[in-house]
Amino acid sequence: MYVWVLAHRPGKSLYSPISGSVVLPARFEMLCNLFYRIKMNVGVAHSEVNPNTRVMNSRGMWLTYALGVGMLHIVLLSIPFFSVPVAWTLTNVIHNLGMYVFLHAVKGTPFETPDQGKARLLTHWEQLDYGVQFTSSRKFFTISPIILYFLASFYTKYDPTHFILNTTSLLTVLIPKLPQLHGVRIFGINKY
């Protein structure tokens, strides 16, 4: 169905920003990242190789995400058994669990892409913007669990048990986002 006509530069990872060439203005860099990615996209209306990379930049995504977290929190607050600190810690933990699963555990794309499987072993976080670090979506999704952590710490009145829970869950979600851990699989977990 797809004709594989890719030939990328040997020895260069497709998901690393162009380096060692002319210093180009930032806007142009995005276009440059598409130099070696022009392939045949059958049946699609754009020349975007992996639409997953652009999903988080779409209009309304951040708002939907914030509303989703808000909704989760309201649902948890409505349950009569949970006190306010418990509800906040639960929001934080469930949010971080969801973020870890969808951004750092699930690999590949839910649809076939014409990039011959370059993204199959990459998590969604690693696919964002084709591996370019420090883009606005990455910054947003790094800051939002931190904000949630601050709020949770405040509302749990810095209680030690809650603190340990919140901090460990924040770390599970912050550490995979570091640029140094791009493509790193510790102990081979989640490699294939």
Next chain:
Amino acid sequence: LYKKTFIEHFEQAPMYVAVLTFLGFGVGTIFGYLRDFMRAWGLEKRNVATEREQQKDFVPLYQDFENFYTRNLYMRIRDNWNRPICSVPGPQFDLMERVTDDYNWTFRFTGRTIKNVINMGSYNYLGFAETDVNALKTVTIELQKYGTGICSTRQEMGTLDKHVELEKLVAKFLGVEDAMVFGMGFATNSMNIPALVGKGCLILSDELNHTSLVLGARLSGATIRIFKHNNMQSLEKLLRDAIIYGQPRSHRAWRKIIILVEGIYSMEGSIVRLPEIVSLKKKYKAYLYLDEAHSIGAVGATGRGVVEYFGMSPDDVDVLMGTFTKSFGAAGGYIAGKKDLVDFLRTHSHSAVYATSMCPPVAEQIIRAMKCLMGQDGTTQGLQRVRQLGKNTRYFRRRLHEMGFIIYGNDDSPVVPLLLYMPGKIGAFARRMLEKNIGVVVVGFPATPITESRARFCVSAAHTREMLDTVLNALDELGDFLHLKYSRYSKSSHPELYEETRLELED
């Protein structure tokens, strides 16, 4: 630069629509995971092809996750695509009725045909998709005379007098020196761009270019840079950077810079900004390759394409390419331009060397359609068709704008994408339109950006005013029912009411 106003709309829907779209996809994804879980644990029947038990320990044959979207979202609304038809796809066609017993995993035909479904999906711009016996008489004669196929390439034995006649006619139609025709429209792009550019050249191609252009560019070995869709500032920036910095590491000048654009983009309905591109190309000394697949025959006062639409001369464009599939009711493509260019292509094009040439009955169909358009068959039917298409296009778009739908594209383009946004509405829209006896084409993610699923209408010259009114009334009802009227700039949804209040106030 522009002799008439160039109006293009790409209105954005209100933010709540985007949020609801993402919620829709989110719910679909969660249910997808749930169903996958149930299928994995045997609580639900597995309908997809799976490996045998003995193969489970081997490396998997295919990725389950890559099929996630197909399994869980596409399958739910699969009955809206690939519908079998049993008549010629003219302005109306007959569909074979099919039902599904297991939620679109398998279909079966009931044996009935749904007759006279209004066809809003075929690229039948001038209405040449017809089975009128008198109209196709010459084609049948040629079929008897020449047979169905030519088993040879252009350079060996495959050039017939029909091809020479057709090429002369195409050149005359477009107002250029010479033309060459190829058997396949897709192959015209993918086989000729490699002949024109090679390593050390630069290709500047639009964001939304068709697959054939992308493939041709990729096969050529040239460097490809993409500019934002129809955005002249982006193109100018790329041109300036290319000329200032040259090739990536050696900084030598580029051997050739070629700009690849299309006349009408089929998913957006936008028309290329040709005057600005031509002035840019002249300023920076680049070449221009214009793919008029959808625009030849469909725009322009006499159907000569975007060059005529903007009142420019065909000498401004270096390579004029087009297909005969859309407006001429045939198959194949052409490349036209200066005689030197076409002679070069006759010797160097991959298609001329390796691919079989166009078959004679198809060539005769194109000749007949083109003669009709040029008025050489003695009637004004060709011009009437072009005028009717223009009228239909303007009427259809104006009414849709008035109703309050969000439509993309230029006011003069016969391709009309109507934005649906939410994944649930894609299926609902297509199914309900079929119930009202109208066939439409819908597209969703990942073929379009995630928030911009759309239904695409292709207006045809063969559509009568009554057919368009039927479609518009159905769209009106459906728009109210499905809440598709997101436009904030609609002129007036009920102009007759406005008239009444004005009379009342005058009292």
